[in-house]
Amino acid sequence: MTDIVIPEMTGKVIACIDDSRYAESVCDYAAWSVTRMQAPLSLLHVLDKDGYSMAQNFSGSIGLGAQETLLQELAGLDQQRARVALEQGKLMLQAAVQRLESSGIQHVETRQRHGELVDTLVELAPETRMLVLGKRGQRSASAHGHIGSHVESLIRTLHKPVLIAQQTFAPPQKIMMAFDGSLTMRKGVHIVAASPLFKGLPCHLVMVGADTEVARAQLNDAAGVLDQAGFETSTAIVAGEADVALTQYQQQQHIDLMIMGAYGHSRIRHLILGSTTTAMISKTTISLMVLR
Numbered sequence: 707m708t709d710i711v712i713p714e715m716t717g718k719v720i721a722c723i724d725d726s727r728y729a730e731s732v733c734d735y736a737a738w739s740v741t742r743m744q745a746p747l748s749l750l751h752v753l754d755k756d757g758y759s760m761a762q763n764f765s766g767s768i769g770l771g772a773q774e775t776l777l778q779e780l781a782g783l784d785q786q787r788a789r790v791a792l793e794q795g796k797l798m799l800q801a802a803v804q805r806l807e808s809s810g811i812q813h814v815e816t817r818q819r820h821g822e823l824v825d826t827l828v829e830l831a832p833e834t835r836m837l838v839l840g841k842r843g844q845r846s847a848s849a850h851g852h853i854g855s856h857v858e859s860l861i862r863t864l865h866k867p868v869l870i871a872q873q874t875f876a877p878p879q880k881i882m883m884a885f886d887g888s889l890t891m892r893k894g895v896h897i898v899a900a901s902p903l904f905k906g907l908p909c910h911l912v913m914v915g916a917d918t919e920v921a922r923a924q925l926n927d928a929a930g931v932l933d934q935a936g937f938e939t940s941t942a943i944v945a946g947e948a949d950v951a952l953t954q955y956q957q958q959q960h961i962d963l964m965i966m967g968a969y970g971h972s973r974i975r976h977l978i979l980g981s982t983t984t985a986m987i988s989k990t991t992i993s994l995m996v997l998r
Contacts, residue, residue, distance in 0.1 A: 715901060717835035718746045718815070722823065723802050725794065727873055728840025733802050734875035735993065736838045737809040742903050745835055748815040749802050751795040752823045753788070792818070823856045827864055836903075838869045841987065858984055861968045865998045867897070868968075872993050878962035882910040884952050884986070887924040890967035894997040895928045898965065899935035908938040910959060914951045917943045949985035956992060965995045 721736035723729050740747045799816045806814050819826045827837065841857070861868055881904055885891050895911075898904055911928055913921055925941045932939045944951045956964060968983050987994060 717833050718748045719836050720748045720750055720834050722839040723749055723751045723798055725798055726840055728871055731871045731873055731875045732838050732840050733805045735869055735871045737806050737811050738877055748817060749799055750817045751799055752826050753791055753795060753820045824860050824863055831864060834866050836867045841870050841872060861996050868996045870994045880908045880961050882912055882956055882961040882964045884966035885911045885913050885928055888967055890997060895931050899931050911941045912955050913943045914948045948982045949989055953989055963993050968996045968998050
C-alpha cells in the first residue's frame with residue numbers, strides 16, 4: 707500500500723445545524739471529534755429559500771390585476787418568513803453553541819448562509835477537514851429508512867470525510883471499516899491510521915465476498931498499516947449482499963461507528979444495480995463515516 711498519497715489533515719470540522727431532531731447529536735459528534743483531533747469547529751446553518759418561500763404559479767387562474775396584487779402580497783409574506791427563518795437559525799446556532807460549551811468546547815465559530823447546502827459546503831471545502839451532519843434534515847426527519855435529500859448529492863460532490871450522525875450520540879467504543887480493496891479504502895486505512903480521531907479504538911476490517919488468497923492479502927496489508935499505528939485490529943471476510951452482510955456483522959460485534967467508501971462506480975451502474983453506499987446509509991442504525 708506504498709502507492710497511497712494521504713492528503714494533509716488540516717482545517718475545521720464543520721457541523722451542519724438545522725431544526726431537525728438530529729441537531730443535538732450533530733453537536734455531540736462534533737464536540738467528540740474536535741476534542742480528539744484538536745481541530746477548530748464551525749457551526750453552519752444554511753437558509754434554503756425552498757424552506758420558507760410561498761411562491762406559486764397562478765398564471766391563468768385569476769385575472770391579471772388580481773394576480774399582480776396577490777404576487778406582491780406573497781412576496782411580502784416571503785420576506786417576513788425569511789426574517790423569521792433567519793432569527794430561528796440564529797437561535798438554533800446559539801443553542802448549539804451553549805450545548806458545545808457545556809461539553810467543554812470553546813471558541814466555536816458560527817455561520818449563517820443563504821443558498822443551497824451543497825453549494826455552500828463546496829465553497830467552504832478548502833477550509834474543511836471533516837463534515838458532520840444528520841442522516842436526515844428537518845424536511846425528511848421522520849422518513850425512516852430514507853436519507854436526507856442533500857446527503858447523497860453532498861457525498862458525491864464533496865471530497866472530504868463526512869460523518870453522518872444518527873439521532874442519539876454515545877462516544878464510539880469500536881469502529882468497523884467496510885474494506886473492499888479499492889483505492890478509496892486503501893487510502894482510508896492510511897487516513898484512519900494517521901488521524902487522532904479513532905486512536906485507541908479497536909478496529910474491525912471487514913470484506914464482503916469470497917474468501918480468497920487475494921482478498922486475505924489485501925486485508926492483511928490494510929491490517930498491517932493499522933497495527934503499525936497502534937490499533938487493535940481484527941479482520942473478517944463475510945459472504946452475502948454487502949449492505950446485509952455488513953449490517954449483520956456490525957450488530958453481532960456491537961460496532962458503534964462504521965467507515966466506508968463512497969460511490970465506487972458510475973452513476974449509470976448505480977441506476978441499474980443500486981448503490982451499496984446509499985443502502986448502508988439508509989439501513990444502518992449506527993453513525994457512519996463516508997470517505998471519498
